[in-house]
Amino acid sequence: MGEEKPADFTPPAVSDKPLRPPRLSQVPAIPEPPPAEATPPASRPFQVDLRGIVDLLSRSIYSGPQVYLRELLQNGVDAITAREGMPGAPPGAIRITPAHTPGGELVFTDNGIGLTAAEVGELLATVGRSSKRDVLDLPRTDRLGQFGIGLLSCFMVSDDIRVLSRSAGGEPPVEWVGSADGTFTVRELLESEVEAAGGLAVGTQVRLRPRAGDGELTSPTGVLDLASRYGAYLPVPVRVYLPGGGEQIVSGEPLFAQPFTHASPGLMALGRELIGADPLDAIPLHVPATGTRGTAFVLPFAPSPGARQATRVYLRGMLLSERTDDLLPEWAFFARCVVDTSGLRPTASRESLIQDDALEETRAELGAALRRWVATLANRDPVRLSTFLSVHHLALRSLVLHDDELAGFIVPWLPIETSNGQTTYRELLRRGAPLRFAETVDEFRQIAAIARPDAPVINGGYVYDSDILRRLPELIPGTVVETVTITDELASLDVPPLAERPWAQRLQARAEAALKDLDCTVLVRSFAPDTLPALHIADAGVLRRLQRQRAKEAGSGMWASILQRIDDAQDSQKSQNQLDSEGENVGAAGQLCLNWRNRLVRALAESDDELLLARTVRVVHVQALLAAHRPLRAVERASLTDALTDIVHLSAGLGADLGDMPDAPGEN
Numbered sequence: 001m002g003e004e005k006p007a008d009f010t011p012p013a014v015s016d017k018p019l020r021p022p023r024l025s026q027v028p029a030i031p032e033p034p035p036a037e038a039t040p041p042a043s044r045p046f047q048v049d050l051r052g053i054v055d056l057l058s059r060s061i062y063s064g065p066q067v068y069l070r071e072l073l074q075n076g077v078d079a080i081t082a083r084e085g086m087p088g089a090p091p092g093a094i095r096i097t098p099a100h101t102p103g104g105e106l107v108f109t110d111n112g113i114g115l116t117a118a119e120v121g122e123l124l125a126t127v128g129r130s131s132k133r134d135v136l137d138l139p140r141t142d143r144l145g146q147f148g149i150g151l152l153s154c155f156m157v158s159d160d161i162r163v164l165s166r167s168a169g170g171e172p173p174v175e176w177v178g179s180a181d182g183t184f185t186v187r188e189l190l191e192s193e194v195e196a197a198g199g200l201a202v203g204t205q206v207r208l209r210p211r212a213g214d215g216e217l218t219s220p221t222g223v224l225d226l227a228s229r230y231g232a233y234l235p236v237p238v239r240v241y242l243p244g245g246g247e248q249i250v251s252g253e254p255l256f257a258q259p260f261t262h263a264s265p266g267l268m269a270l271g272r273e274l275i276g277a278d279p280l281d282a283i284p285l286h287v288p289a290t291g292t293r294g295t296a297f298v299l300p301f302a303p304s305p306g307a308r309q310a311t312r313v314y315l316r317g318m319l320l321s322e323r324t325d326d327l328l329p330e331w332a333f334f335a336r337c338v339v340d341t342s343g344l345r346p347t348a349s350r351e352s353l354i355q356d357d358a359l360e361e362t363r364a365e366l367g368a369a370l371r372r373w374v375a376t377l378a379n380r381d382p383v384r385l386s387t388f389l390s391v392h393h394l395a396l397r398s399l400v401l402h403d404d405e406l407a408g409f410i411v412p413w414l415p416i417e418t419s420n421g422q423t424t425y426r427e428l429l430r431r432g433a434p435l436r437f438a439e440t441v442d443e444f445r446q447i448a449a450i451a452r453p454d455a456p457v458i459n460g461g462y463v464y465d466s467d468i469l470r471r472l473p474e475l476i477p478g479t480v481v482e483t484v485t486i487t488d489e490l491a492s493l494d495v496p497p498l499a500e501r502p503w504a505q506r507l508q509a510r511a512e513a514a515l516k517d518l519d520c521t522v523l524v525r526s527f528a529p530d531t532l533p534a535l536h537i538a539d540a541g542v543l544r545r546l547q548r549q550r551a552k553e554a555g556s557g558m559w560a561s562i563l564q565r566i567d568d569a570q571d572s573q574k575s576q577n578q579l580d581s582e583g584e585n586v587g588a589a590g591q592l593c594l595n596w597r598n599r600l601v602r603a604l605a606e607s608d609d610e611l612l613l614a615r616t617v618r619v620v621h622v623q624a625l626l627a628a629h630r631p632l633r634a635v636e637r638a639s640l641t642d643a644l645t646d647i648v649h650l651s652a653g654l655g656a657d658l659g660d661m662p663d664a665p666g667e668n
């Protein structure tokens with residue numbers, strides 16, 4: 001077809017006998033330096049074992065025999081494209097008559113450019129020979145094929161391929177029959193013969209007689225299914241003739257490749273079919289440089305973290321792959337796309353794309369479209385943005401750590417918990433002040449209880465948040481972040497005013513005596529809010545010890561004695577440390593920080609009723625534990641019940657039912 005022939009090319013003789021076996025394109029032998037007097041070896045063409053090639057195609061290149069129909073569709077469309085613009089060319093059309101009965105023939109007809117006798121010999125029977133490369137042997141971008149192997153895929157379903165063709169150039173019609181045993185025949189057909197068989201218009205007919213056992217793929221249901229899968233968006237109508245006499249046109253408009261501002265119901269239905277649920281949104285995609293258009297559907301559920309979304313790719317309307325996983329950037333796990341492209345190049349299997357600059361550029365552009373969607377969603381539809389973030393926040397957080405590109409545009413919109421409530425990084429950054437965060441949820445809870453509203457503390461305790469916060473100065477230059485601990489915060493709390501300090505110290509001693517058996521020490525400080533009587537303070541070591549105690553209470557035997565030994569070892573370490581730090585005084589079960597500004601605490605300081613003070617302090621202690629989300633030990637549960645019982649007795653004037661409680665100072 002106007003293509004330069006290799007030097008040793010000889011067109012096959014037109015004959016009704018088997019000609020020569022198909023061969024690879026002539027590849028010159030690797031020249032070796034000839035021995036001094038030897039005659040140079042004659043160069044010979046490679047021989048091809050067709051069975052081996054078909055085996056290679058079916059096992060290693062194509063995903064399965066079903067692709068035979070895709071290859072036929074693609075050849076039909078290419079032939080129609082090649083005829084476009086020729087005088088008198090009719091509108092392109094493809095017709096498929098499935099094999100209606102076992103042993104019957106499948107007939108695939110196009111009204112494309114057709115083939116001459118010389119062309120069938122050259123193009124159909126030379127593996128690797130294609131008319132779809134230009135003079136520089138580059139693939140033509142307006143053709144779907146290029147490798148010169150596609151037709152061989154029909155051998156996966158049939159032992160013979162019979163091609164009847166009439167060239168648009170006016171040459172006589174021709175029949176080519178290729179056999180899976182590696183031979184083929186070519187002969188020109190007489191017009192009378194063609195007339196008797198029902199005529200043959202310009203174009204090509206491929207006839208396949210399905211091999212026993214492969215009938216499913218060539219049956220009416222099989223063909224309808226494959227034609228709709230591969231040819232749903234081809235630019236020419238594809239008609240499938242049904243057994244009852246009717247026909248079905250399987251090709252239609254690629255809705256997903258049209259520009260849109262609001263997704264139509266039809267487009268959303270396609271998204272539903274693709275992801276199995278109503279998409280959260282549809283994003284138009286367009287990369288002019290590679291002729292790529294499509295739609296990204298945002299998943300309404302969280303996929304497994306790091307999972308890359310497979311994209312459905314069409315090559316000029318023909319399905320290339322349902323699951324191309326390298327067309328989107330890695331971070332775009334939240335969107336499933338369907339695109340049609342004319343500028344990306346398929347591999348020989350036509351089931352994936354060649355990794356080249358065009359693919360890289362397209363990936364970058366598609367990523368940019370998704371980023372723009374997130375960025376503009378904030379202004380356009382904040383409710384949808386917050387739904388999106390709540391569905392995908394975990395995966396987004398994990399990716400932010402590895403992907404600077406994603407981090408830059410996504411971090412500002414991520415929700416984050418602070419002592420002032422839920423907010424976004426963007427709001428926090430707007431304040432301009434350093435971002436203060438607690439490393440653990442527990443530390444955050446303790447600090448949040450006393451943090452001033454104008455100096456909020458961030459909860460860095462949930463998965464990935466501390467890491468993201470630590471990376472912020474690098475991601476958003478100019479940002480200052482600092483960690484805060486409960487010990488630092490306690491140190492910054494006000495001590496009671498000088499004039500009241502003796503009272504506060506007395507209260508501290510009395511309260512500490514009341515909690516002695518619970519291993520909890522007491523501190524008196526002034527802090528907001530006034531309504532909060534006390535805080536329970538525990539550092540990580542204390543928390544671990546409390547957890548061990550609960551485990552001991554729940555378990556028994558060997559495990560309990562192991563935990564006891566850990567406690568003993570830590571006790572002796574602690575008493576040594578206390579000696580070293582000269583009187584630093586934090587109980588093994590934490591510290592109760594009473595709020596000097598609180599009414600109840602002030603009333604206790606003024607009261608001389610030691611019984612009432614001891615019981616009330618124990619109630620306040622349990623209240624502080626609960627507010628700090630600490631699980632109660634058995635001893636604390638008992639302490640609460642006893643203290644409340646005593647308070648009831650005292651208020652009823654019955655005197656205290658002292659039970660197991662320790663004596664309050666001055667009680668004896």
Ligand SMILES: Nc1ncnc2c1ncn2[C@@H]1O[C@H](COP(=O)(O)OP(=O)(O)OP(=O)(O)O)[C@@H](O)[C@H]1O
Pocket residue numbers: 071074075076079110112113114115123124129130131132144145146147148149150151152203204
């Ligand atoms: N229906 C057809 N009409 C006209 N020519 C055809 C038709 N089918 C095949 N051919 C010719 O036969 C050649 C080989 O076809 P084949 O399907 O093996 O490979 P290809 O389409 O060129 O490349 P690929 O392997 O990428 O499909 C084509 O390049 C084309 O010239």
